[in-house]
Amino acid sequence: MDWTTEFLKTFKNFCEKEIKDKAEEWDNEGSLPIEIFPALANIGYFGLLAPEEYGGSNLGALAGVKAMEMLSEYCGSTFFSASASFGLFGEPLRNFGTNEQILKYYIPVLEGNKIGCLGITEPQSGSDVSAITTSAKQLQDGSISLSGQKTYITNSSIADFAIILARYTNSNGEDKGLTHFLFELDKPGINRGKPMKKLGLKASVTGELFFDQAIIGKEECILGGIGKGFRQTMMTFNEERLSIAAYSLGVLNACLKESISFARTRKSFGIPIYQHQAVSGMIAELYTKVESVRSFTYRIAEEMEIDLRKERKDKDAELGAKCSALKLFASVQAREGTNLAVQIHGGAGFMEEYKVARLYRDIRLAEIGGGTSEIQKSIITGTIMKIKS
Ligand SMILES: Cc1cc2nc3c(=O)[nH]c(=O)nc-3n(C[C@H](O)[C@H](O)[C@H](O)COP(=O)(O)OP(=O)(O)OC[C@H]3O[C@@H](n4cnc5c(N)ncnc54)[C@H](O)[C@@H]3O)c2cc1C
Incomplete structure (x- = not known):
């Protein structure tokens, strides 16, 4: 039996035991138990696409798709919240992050000990990503001040870390374009809205993030290139x-x-x-x-x-x-x-x-x-x- 087949067999048993009979209850409660994140990580689900040096199994896109297909069969909410953490948050971090960023943010998410989210959408811009207005200003001492609002963000109320897309202005007042910022959400000036009431996927929390001149760090919190x-x-x-x-x-x-x-x-x-x-x-x-x-x-x-x-x-x-x-x-x-x-x-x-x-x-x-x-x-x-x- 190859690695993918073996993993899928184990993963099916996991879904039968840990998810099948609970999905309806989670849907009624409107939230997932936080323990599902480390449980999915331990079984190897989060690490399917990750390189071995980060503790992943690197089985590739097809194995990843087959595992996602399986989880979705049992519980769409678990699939979406897990994907927002190891995928929406984790994949850009893996692709564009520095070694320090990988160690600080990616590994804990991959281990299921921390939860991530990605904030692109705003109240006035969803499809039109280029129209976002959240601003990140570099102050004279080099620290970056974030102001604005994100909405419809999966995991907003449970995430420890975020990648946020914002318009960056450097300390000389020059507009440097849309840039990703990576930081811990537990900081002064950052507030979270209540989970929104939704038509479906009720156990996967979705909501707003508010930034009011929040100091998110210095240049080390920029993910990938400035303006990229x-x-x-x-x-x-x-x-x-x-x-x-x-x-x-x-x-x-x-x-x-x-x-x-x-x-x-x-x-x-x-x-x-x-x-x-x-x-x-x-x-x-x-x-x-x-x-x-x-x-x-x-x-x-x-x-x-x-x-x-x-x-x-x-x-x-x-x-x-x-x-x-x-x-x-x-x-x-x-x-x-x-x-x-x-x-x-x-x-x-x-x-x-x-x-x-x-x-x-x-x-x-x-x-x-x-x-x-x-x-x-x-x-x-x-x-x-x-x-x-
Ligand atoms: C449950 C849920 C979870 C989500 N999770 C996240 C998340 O984790 N992070 C995040 O950043 N976002 C998230 N989103 C936001 C999601 O990506 C946006 O809702 C989506 O991209 C559409 O944007 P919008 O809602 O602003 O719709 P709009 O852009 O306002 O579109 C409204 C309508 O106009 C149409 N339209 C708009 N522009 C055009 C065009 N140029 N041509 C033709 N038709 C057009 C659209 O197709 C749609 O029918 C989530 C949304 C939901 C519902």
């Missing part, structure tokens, strides 16, 4: 889009399993409902969605893995468009799939006691987070008009 924040954000988005496809696939798997099991046992007109042509058609449609999303997702994961190993000049210029197309396709298929699953369940599908009701609510984010479907379409067309003859 926009580009670094866009590079992070490719990975996020692949992970949302993996989430969509996990949700589709769950819909298919729940629907098969329900359609076998539920009877109407004296026969199991799957023997009615209309219901059998819905199951076939669900199955087709699972298989097509799986093929597309795995292929892009493999292409991403190959691209990671290439020199900059040889990188696939179409990969961003492919990730956008994948996210667009997978999220729509999954939303339609949850609709089919609810329909197959009839009245039961409308009841919270059935898992498909939660899947139906949760999946709606997949077409919004990580860039809306409309933004994916504009990226796809913008790219292919440039590179295709």
